[in-house]
Amino acid sequence: MSRFNKLSPAIWHCKYHLVWTPKYRYKVLKAIKEELENCIQLFSEQKxxxxxxxxxxxxxxxxxxxxxxxxxxSEIVGMLKGRTAIRVFGRFKQLKQRPYWGNHFWVKGYCVDTIGLDTGMIRRYVEYQEKKEKKFEK
Incomplete structure (x- = not known):
């Protein structure tokens, strides 16, 4: 099976490594992890x-x-960050009570990298980064 997808009139293989953070890089995502994962999956499928x-x-x-x-x-990231922020603030109202949030949950920017032949290496990095960070903290 080819690694390329078909979309008339092109064949394509466009993969991206994305990273983004909540405002002020506060450690709040653990409490909303399941909701966030579901939203990201749903909104991605819509595109x-x-x-x-x-x-x-x-x-x-x-x-x-x-x-x-x-x-x-940029359209994908904007949609993911915007719609997840709305959903998170609607579902977890205690987050909106913090005076420093305003109406923004995520920082303005994000990190994106295209993935070519080194997909396996980047996949391992994404999957195991949390374990590496926990070892570093100890």
């Missing part, structure tokens, strides 16, 4: 994107996502 690896840690989100070339990565 016909496929999540290969998703790792929600206490203070940041790591993921590898495959996206069709007709959807820009």
């Amino acid at each position: 016909r994107c496929k999540i290969e690896v998703l790792n929600v840690q206490e203070d940041h989100v790591h993921m590898i996502i495959e996206a069709p070339p007709k959807v820009s990565i």
Whole structure:
């Protein structure tokens, strides 16, 4: 089976490694991890994107996502961050009570890297980063 997908009139293989954090990099994601994972999965599917690896840690989100070339990565990230923020603030109202949040849950920026032939190495990094961080903290 080819690693390429088909989309008329193109064949494509567009994978991205994404990382983004909550505002002030507060460690609040552990409490909302399940909801966040479900939202990210659902919203990604709506854009016909496929999540290969998703790792929600206490203070940041790591993921590898495959996206069709007709959807820009900035559009995907903007949609994911915007819609998850709305959902999180609606479901976890105690987060909105903090005066420093305002109406923004995530920082403005994000990190994105394209993935080519080194997919396996990046996949292992995303999957096992939490374990590495815990060892480092000890």
